[in-house]
Amino acid sequence: MHDAATRPVCLKIEGLTKRFGGFYALNDLRMQVERGHVHALIGPNGAGKTTFFNLITGVLPPDAGAVFFEGERLDDSRPSQRTIRGIARTFQNIRLFPHLTVVETAMLGEHCRVYPSVWKAIGKGVLWGAGSREREMRANAIEILEFLGLADRLDAKSSDLPYGAQRKLELARALATRPRLLLLDEPAAGLNPRETEELDDVIKRIRDRGITIILVEHDMKLVMGISDVVTVLNFGTKIAEGAPEKVRQDPVVIEAYLGEDVLL
């Protein structure tokens, strides 16, 4: 038996297709994400990037195709089961739980590791002595919040945090599920230049922990600086793939994505 976590291919996509009515959000997409990489997914709005995330995490069922995570086919398992297998994500529009505090939000991510079944959650978690487990979860949550620089506002309500901190808290919640694959959906959206630089650093540190990252992002400076591989989507189809410096000079990409040769 191979140790699943040491396989070089983290995620393999075969012929993934998703239609909304007659519109192909994704059309026969094939791609491979290597373990330990930061793999960027770029493309104009409506290219199918968020749909891609929804299919990988099981929020939406695909119309055709298959997703293999660490060599195993995910098929139609529910999102929570995929999270337990090691896939976590953040959302393009921040979706925190407004009534939970910062530390509670981070602890929530760990729930699926500590209490894999509902019966354990109600037995060991509620009825008899959850104290030490609860303290451990809190300590782990605080460690992740420190890693992201959020540890100074543990008991604030998550809805009271400033925008940039809310983005970080989403990241903390995803990291708390202890993923091996992390999907980031436009993590730099709405951040100021200083916060974006901080994010750049955080993504590198997450990668250095051995977590594979798929990054959907419009900030080209961030994408080109950080990614090992860039895949370009347009109208649900892959139009280019390769190292950042190669992709940025691809005339097809320039035409589809930028219209003219700005920035790149």
Add this chain to the structure above:
Amino acid sequence: MLDRLIDGYTLSVLIFAGINVIAAYSFYVPFKTGQVSLGQAGFMAVGAYASAVATGKFAIPFPLALVFGGLLAGLIGVLVGFPALRIKGVYLLLLTLGFAEIISVIALSWDYVGGAQGFRGIRYNPYTLDYVIVIIVALIFFFSRLERSSLGRAMDSIHQDETVAEVMGIDVVRIKLLAFGLGALIAGLAGALYAHQATFMDSTTFNILLAVEILVFVVVGGASTYWGPLFGAVVLNAFPEVLRALREWLELLPVQWVDFYPMSAVYSFLREFLDFENAKRLIAYGVILIVTMILRPNGMLTRDLMRKWHLARWKVGHA
């Protein structure tokens, strides 16, 4: 035990208030995962009829019948919970309402449980108040632990954003089913206690008005903390009793104080106003509900408020 210390009327008020507290908790549990049920009266009916059949037709001791009624209601709750998983908001309200109607029609048409004549001669349980107190204390203990537990947080997260909770690895399906089944079980206990206190029930005893009342207890008391349902049910049950006491006090006034024109009008108006039969009580609940929704939309007690009190006490203790 307590029945030796208090008069019969107060005792019966306390018992029915206590049963209402338990019923309010039966609404609170599924609501913690975002499921609004108008079917809790239906689950009370299941527990009431099942336990009454057990004690009446099979001579089973009341404690066992109580457990049987609760478990059967809980089991049916899980079965109803499956279709409820896919439905939200107004549609879930209608589904649960439909379930309660089905139970009511079964009670009406099944002669084995009395049919249209009602279920008569249910064995009276002299210790209802003791059972009620024990169950309420156990529930509060359970909820106080739940609220500080990982499962409690998971339930809160499902209430706030189900999709995200699922993506964060929370088993939304099982937790929602568990909550719905547990709510039904608690309702079944309340129903069984009611049946063996009132000793009579028919198909209209556990009707939509009761379901709405239960909802009002929780919404007025506050659904974000486990103290809310208790508070709401106690306050709204005490309310007509307080008015009744006021009316009795009014009648003690010396005649010469109220026996001249403006005072006599005020007196008869107050007497009329404080005469609290059922219809007026429901109107008052409606008014209280509207006022609460405007002034404190999250109910009188909220978790933030409880935390604040708790912190204040903690600071005093450790100053």
